[in-house]
Amino acid sequence: MSVDDIIIDGFVNNKVEFITTVPCKQLGGVIDAAEKHPDIYHIPSNKEDEGMGLCAGAFMGGKRSAIIMQNTAIGVTINTLVTLTQYYRMPLPMLISYRGELGEPVACQAEMAVHTKALLAQINIPTYHFHRQSDADEFDKILKYTFMCNKPVAILTDASFWGGY
């Protein structure tokens, strides 16, 4: 089973039916899999904070939601995470491609990579880092944890996890 399918199956098994995405090269496969899955309503966003708004609405409408995005988005979503998702105590799994790590060919990506974990820690977001494919074994538990505690939770997935560029 491909890692893309493992991720999407994890979402589906946890009744996540509404997924918004902002693309990243590393996420192409998982976004395709979300688009194709019959049990997922996939709604592309133009910006990640917009996506978090969509997820908040879907959650209040009774559907579990999730966002798939790049780590650069942490730089544009701090206010939304704090004043919407956290303030109203809403669960939000965030599957995040962790650009700027080992194997990264684009130097600029390292600039946000060095801030990513610090920013997430600063706003008290539980953060997991998938480096090896076997790390995805915990995905199911992470999703259950997210919906148990009603928090945004970050799952950083680096180039080694996705099998390189």
Add this chain to the structure above:
Amino acid sequence: MIRSDIIKELASTIKDTLTVCNIGLPSQEMHMIDDQPSNFYMLGTMGLASSIGLGLALAQKAKVLVIDGDGSVLTNLGTLPTIANNVADNYVLLIIDNGSYGSTGDQPTYAGKLTSLTAVAKACGCENVIECKAEDTVQVVKDALAGDKMTVIVSKCESGNIKVPVITMDPVVIRDRFMKTVAAQNV
């Protein structure tokens, strides 16, 4: 007419309608004029009312009204293509366009100058866009909620504010009672 006049006139019409209220004065005015558990008040996060409303409309069957402003739509302009391409026929977006950032002291927005949000919404692919005068807003909203077609309404009104208290209700209380209302409307 200013925004609060529209909200006052609108209150009885939308009493039981799931209503997502934009941050700042629109939420505070709605809260003061007719607080209902069917109102979701945004206490932060400028720009996302239309996105929250769209997510809500796509996730369940009841009608959803979003009371937004021109400044907030300009902040999150990417919302209009997303709305256009994800049609929810239970979704009505009311943009009260007073050409100013009302909550921060009526600084002018570009919507009050050369930019037409009606034209922008149409260009983004929204099929059912209605521009109306402030005086006609209640009837246009009534018709839109009675219909089964996703509608974007741009209500042109004057800028200006009334004195309103801030909302001190806890956000989790706002969210909890709103979600119970949503669930009750979907049995």
